Amino acid sequence: MRLMEMARVVRSKNAGPLHLTFDIMLETEADYERCLAAPGLRAEPIAKIYSVSANAVAITPYPTARAIKITLPRHEAAGAPGDRDVYGAQQHAPLLEIEV
């Protein structure tokens, strides 16, 4: 199953102009555990998708809201020439295809 078929929310946004943060929210405890265990949601594959180094990727489980947060650096400050997404609100798209 792909993440887009399981998650209740998959979103991205700037966390300040230098970082992107992604939230994956799950409906059930079982889905949350399944996403936490999914190899595709570890730092290395996420780093590859976003072309950053794996040690720059912070993955934080947030059980209170059955959510997983991923934070990583932007390639340029928001709004710099060549930026594709000033608010960072559409950078989640590649995550949707991840097998969980």
Add this chain to the structure above:
Amino acid sequence: MSAVARLRARFAAKPDQPLKLIGATGQLGYGVPEPAFTAALARKPDMIGADMGSTDIGPTFLGSGQMATAGEQTRRDLEKLLVGARSHDIPLIIGSAGSAGAAAHLDATLAMIREIAAEHGLSFKLAVIHSDMDRNSVSAAVEAGRVRGMGVLPDLTVEEVRASSNLVGQAGTEAFIRALETEPDVIIAGRACDTGIYACIPEWLGFPTGLTVHMAKIVECASLCCLPGGRDPILAVLDKQGFVLESMNPARAATPMSVAAHSLYEQADPHRITEPEGASLVDTATYSAVDDRRTRVAGARWQPAEQLTIKLEGARYLGERAVLLAGSADPRFIQNVKTLLEEVKAVVQELVCGAGVAPDYDLTFRTYGLDAVFPWPDPPATPPREIFILGEVIAPTTDRALAVTKSTKQYLLHHGFPGRLSTSGNIAFPFTPPELAAGPAYRFNAYHLMEVDDLAAHFPVTTELVG
């Protein structure tokens, strides 16, 4: 007696009463829903807060001194809040004035406040927090190695400090408390931490800091923490052990899950809220339903910072921007578009600069339908039926930017390539002129942390009697 003096006296007489705070809007200038604001006033709150700014909107507003919101709507929102607060004698606190909180933004906001006051015959004491950073102090901190980067921007240099069009710092709760000490009716801050707006009064009155910062971080987004999330004002009722959240729109419910999930929003770490003076650790927070529309939150702890810091935000002028808007539905053109755009770039450069002359502009194409929003590693399995091409030019003057854009438009329209079928034009224009001047362009050149020994010196507070 001013509204803040009255509040202080009331809590001096009875320190254990709850404090009622209204988060009126997380982004003043886009509209404050009237029914929910009226409902909020009916609850007789102890303060009304509103945030006006963010870095989300990009560097241009900070650099140019312009507001991101429309003047007319901004004025309408300010009027609603100011008249509402003054007619009920409730302290009003507004942070990050005019979208980015530099002097120009603050001045424009204050001018509106004075105009509204004159129109409605209001008179009150106003305290103002100034957030523009002194360039000499920041340069000295740079040279002393007391400024550190937070991500992709290079280390700050004295040259960048001098070249910023505007350079502000985020004022923290400390600055708001100094403003409260002047016992005003209204506080308007330049660039400020959104939490400071709501944390200052409770902290000043002796409520626990960890708790108040957690509350502040939630109510600064108005009813966004609810289900469904929205822009309506929210009420927080704070006591010494916790706070209860309630949207002022009956259609929105603050549930334990929706409030807990809000800690994720636009935050790098959901377990801590970092401020200049320290961090609220919210990993121990609890969320419990009071009823189906209200949630009680408790349990956050405060960790004072070992080193005081100020977050700096600077924007530097790059030039003037012009854009080209065009689409294509031709499969041969779409199939070759990446190569063709590079060819057109080279042709245009030679035409507008001369052979071998380096360009005095930047030309960027984004091809929507292919890879404009995300740099996909592979092209789509099936080519899109249509694409949209956005050409962007940044040049020293508007005339130059438009000249480059116009040549680009014409040569892109008629650029020949092997297999071309549509020999009368490669692209469709939605209207003419398809090239538009887009105003000045900026980039963030500072988003750094500056270590300081004292916050107060960097954020002066001034007062005035309005009306």
